[in-house]
Amino acid sequence: MALPIWLFILASVIKSAIVLGVLLTAVAYTVWLERKVVGHMQNRWGPTRVGPFGLLQPAADGIKFLFKEDLTPPHVYKPLFIAAPLIAVVFALTSISVIPFGNAVMIGGYSIPLQITTDVNTGLLLILGVTSIGVYGVALAGWSSNNKYSLLGGLRASAQMVSYEISLGLSLVGVLIMSGSFSLRTIVDAQGGHFWGFIPRWNIFHGQVIGFFCYLMAAYAETNRIPFDLPEAETELVAGYHTEYSAMKFAMFFMAEYANMITVACLATLLFFGGWHGPLFGPTILQEILPVFWFVAKVFVFLFLYIWVRGTLPRFRYDQLMAFGWKFLLPLALANLIATAIAVAW
Amino acid sequence: MNVHLILFLAFGAVCVAGAVNLLAQRHPINGALSLIAVMAALAGEYLLLGAEFVAAVQVIVYAGAIMVLFVFTIMLLNAGVEERTKGSRVAILFGIPGLLLGGILLGWVVLRHSGTEAVAAGALPGDPNTIGQLLFHEFLLPFEITSVLILIAIMGAVVLASKPPSAPARRVED
Amino acid sequence: MVPLSYYLVLSGFLFACGVAGFLIKRNIITIFMSIELMLNGVNLSFVAFAAHWHVLAGQVFVFFVMVVAAAEAAVGLAIIIAVYRTRETLNVDQVNLLKL
Numbered sequence: 001m002a003l004p005i006w007l008f009i010l011a012s013v014i015k016s017a018i019v020l021g022v023l024l025t026a027v028a029y030t031v032w033l034e035r036k037v038v039g040h041m042q043n044r045w046g047p048t049r050v051g052p053f054g055l056l057q058p059a060a061d062g063i064k065f066l067f068k069e070d071l072t073p074p075h076v077y078k079p080l081f082i083a084a085p086l087i088a089v090v091f092a093l094t095s096i097s098v099i100p101f102g103n104a105v106m107i108g109g110y111s112i113p114l115q116i117t118t119d120v121n122t123g124l125l126l127i128l129g130v131t132s133i134g135v136y137g138v139a140l141a142g143w144s145s146n147n148k149y150s151l152l153g154g155l156r157a158s159a160q161m162v163s164y165e166i167s168l169g170l171s172l173v174g175v176l177i178m179s180g181s182f183s184l185r186t187i188v189d190a191q192g193g194h195f196w197g198f199i200p201r202w203n204i205f206h207g208q209v210i211g212f213f214c215y216l217m218a219a220y221a222e223t224n225r226i227p228f229d230l231p232e233a234e235t236e237l238v239a240g241y242h243t244e245y246s247a248m249k250f251a252m253f254f255m256a257e258y259a260n261m262i263t264v265a266c267l268a269t270l271l272f273f274g275g276w277h278g279p280l281f282g283p284t285i286l287q288e289i290l291p292v293f294w295f296v297a298k299v300f301v302f303l304f305l306y307i308w309v310r311g312t313l314p315r316f317r318y319d320q321l322m323a324f325g326w327k328f329l330l331p332l333a334l335a336n337l338i339a340t341a342i343a344v345a346w
Numbered sequence: 347m348n349v350h351l352i353l354f355l356a357f358g359a360v361c362v363a364g365a366v367n368l369l370a371q372r373h374p375i376n377g378a379l380s381l382i383a384v385m386a387a388l389a390g391e392y393l394l395l396g397a398e399f400v401a402a403v404q405v406i407v408y409a410g411a412i413m414v415l416f417v418f419t420i421m422l423l424n425a426g427v428e429e430r431t432k433g434s435r436v437a438i439l440f441g442i443p444g445l446l447l448g449g450i451l452l453g454w455v456v457l458r459h460s461g462t463e464a465v466a467a468g469a470l471p472g473d474p475n476t477i478g479q480l481l482f483h484e485f486l487l488p489f490e491i492t493s494v495l496i497l498i499a500i501m502g503a504v505v506l507a508s509k510p511p512s513a514p515a516r517r518v519e520d
Numbered sequence: 521m522v523p524l525s526y527y528l529v530l531s532g533f534l535f536a537c538g539v540a541g542f543l544i545k546r547n548i549i550t551i552f553m554s555i556e557l558m559l560n561g562v563n564l565s566f567v568a569f570a571a572h573w574h575v576l577a578g579q580v581f582v583f584f585v586m587v588v589a590a591a592e593a594a595v596g597l598a599i600i601i602a603v604y605r606t607r608e609t610l611n612v613d614q615v616n617l618l619k620l
Binding site for chain 2: 135136182
Binding site for chain 3: 350351354358361362365366368369374377378381384385388391392394395396397399400403404407408411412415416419420422423425441442445448449452453456457472476477480481484485488492495496498499500502503504506507
């Protein structure tokens with residue numbers, strides 16, 4: 001049963017508010033998790049002082065960011081200096097709007113999809129487009145800061161993101177060939193069921209291992225995370241593109257980075273790990289909640305992987321980064337695409 | 347006034363503002379940003395026309411790849427504010443009235459003579475499926491030729507932008 | 521419902537702005553961006569006509585235009601970098617000698 005228009009708008013507003021709230025909380029607590037996990041990996045405790053296990057640390061950080069003096073250095077190009085963090089954070093938060101979190105739930109006889117927008121035909125393309133525009137935030141921040149380290153960081157970021165975007169797109173095409181749709185909901189639905197009764201029919205078990213590897217590498221590079229965090233390499237560039245930023249503007253770049261990480265994790269879950277599919281059991285109310293739980297659990301695993309990699313790997317050199325992207329990842333993604341196409345055509 | 351027309355006018359206003367801004371701005375990076383705004387607004391117009399795949403590709407390829415290259419080059423070459431020369435002043439003096447005149451004439455002719463057949467929102471759904479069918483059946487040869495074109499462009503760009511080979515070390519005779 | 525002519529006027533305006541930019545701008549990168557603006561104007565009329573005549577080929581043409589634009593951007597920007605390397609200027613008025 002379709003919703004009347006005012007109910008649709010109401011539902012959309014409520015869904016947006018919930019998703020935004022959850023996303024921002026998740027961003028804050030991913031930072032906490034990262035500090036905690038990396039701390040334990042390095043034989044430290046991580047944050048412990050504010051609240052039990054340092055759980056209130058994100059709130060303390062937020063208050064600190066809000067009350068710090070917002071410095072604007074004298075020789076920056078002001079309009080772009082102010083706009084750059086906004087661009088970064090807005091596009092990072094936008095891409096979450098097409099991500100579905102679960103099947104439709106029935107509330108009062110109406111079926112409400114767990115997704116901010118209705119299922120758009122080109123959902124995946126939309127995410128790719130939004131992330132590709134997100135580059136401008138970093139590039140413009142580097143340029144407008146009028147500082148050689150920032151400029152180098154911005155240059156590195158734009159070159160790196162443009163290069164790895166190709167591998168990212170190609171690695172996804174294998175999944176697209178198998179499900180025959182750009183709609184994220186259709187892609188997830190195609191992954192329901194099991195092989196031989198026990199192996200879930202997720203794309204990763206369906207021959208997309210190489211595709212997943214390429215996606216993961218390219219996505220790490222797209223989000224500027226270790227081992228690809230050349231744009232903000234502390235030992236070379238002070239802090240890269242956000243050297244001149246302070247207080248809330250710096251926090252916006254920080255939020256954008258973690259929001260992008262969450263988007264990447266959601267996308268990996270949806271495309272390769274069956275989205276919200278997982279064992280369902282118990283009473284009806286539990287069966288309604290479990291898919292969302294499985295989705296969140298898988299996303300959490302990917303976020304943990306991000307942090308694990310950060311605590312483990314050193315940084316690439318810049319020529320290694322470019323050689324890896326162009327000479328290794330791109331041919332691998334192409335080979336995966338061709339192999340998948342042949343397998344599907346067979 | 348219907349929603350479709352309002353949206354058309356809104357996106358069109360962004361397009362016009364961006365295009366005019368491209369002419370008015372003297373710093374290339376401002377020009378690049380206004381061009382990005384034009385492209386994003388054009389993607390909106392494509393969505394209104396039902397060409398959702400074209401709209402997505404417009405954002406990904408134009409705004410997300412080509413313009414990033416432009417911004418990258420501007421940053422790399424540290425392009426400054428462009429200086430005005432005499433030639434360009436003359437061009438402004440004669441060009442802008444000429445442009446206005448031509449534009450008004452063209453607009454008047456088009457609006458007068460093209461009738462009032464309206465294009466419905468989403469009149470021709472250009473979803474990825476049908477586009478793909480068309481691209482890989484009817485337009486297969488042009489498609490393959492463009493791939494050759496891209497290959498040539500890649501090689502050309504690599505050759506042009508790579509550092510000129512340093513003069514080979516002169517071998518000391520005898 | 522938007523008349524086809526509105527789309528055409530918008531497309532023509534964008535194209536005209538591109539031509540004007542091509543003529544009055546002195547920075548070689550901005551001149552190049554004006555060309556992109558012209559191509560965008562043309563693309564809009566392609567899509568509008570596709571919707572008007574119910575022929576999907578118009579939308580396919582847009583892809584070819586985009587491919588050409590992308591190839592052109594790659595080669596053109598490489599040329600700009602090469603020019604900048606030898607002349608150390610982006611002003612087209614100063615790039616007027618065949619020989620260094």
